[in-house]
Amino acid sequence: MISDHRTLPRRRGPVLAEAILEAAIAELTEGGYANLTMERVAIKARASKASVYSRWPTRMELVMDVFYHLMPDPTSPPDTGTLRGDLIATFRQTAQLLAGPAGEAVRGLLGDVLPDPGRTAEVRRRSHQHGRQTMEEIARRAVASGEISADAVTPSRLEAGPAMLRYHFLSQGPQISDEVIIAIVDEVMVPVLMAQPPADPA
DSSP states (O other), X not given: OOOXXXXXXXXXXXXHHHHHHHHHHHHHHHHTTTTOOHHHHHHHXXXXXXXXXXXXXXXXXXXXXXXXXXXXXXXSOOOOSSHHHHHHHHHXXXXXXXXXXXXXXXXXXXXXXXXXXXXXXXXXXXXXXXXXXXXXXXXXXXXXXXXXXXXXXXXXXXXXHHHHHHHHXXXXXXXXXXXXXXXXXXXXXXXHHHSOOOOOOO
């Protein structure tokens, strides 16, 4: 039996928004992006459709916020005490998220936003910004501990590992093995961050 949201205690603001996001996560887990509807999310959240649409006019906008709701704080990646350990732990965390509703969200989003260059650019911008903040914090720790030189930290070097994870996720499927993660860290990320700083073009 479906409860009438009008008979339930009234929720507002962050409490209601959290309930809607959690309902959307459950719908993604149970039925995937293709079967997610605003009506089903409203029913699961025990909220009105109007309260969902007032915050997220489209399914795409709701799922985009779900994805970032699931992502960890980019300024606080795992702290293992070493550069290699931090990278492995962070990439494992990312792989675990992409294997669940967060991965389902991003796959569905990409299918919806690709025809719209503006929305595609926004998804990429937010995704890259999140990953860049995480990698910058890991590099900052490694510089502070003396593992790497600050001059060796460049945007391109920091982007290498996350870009490889995204490629593997999109081309090979949502399951990213530990072997792939360790290979990216040991064969790409640690060597490039410990290499000599790039030469000054001047």
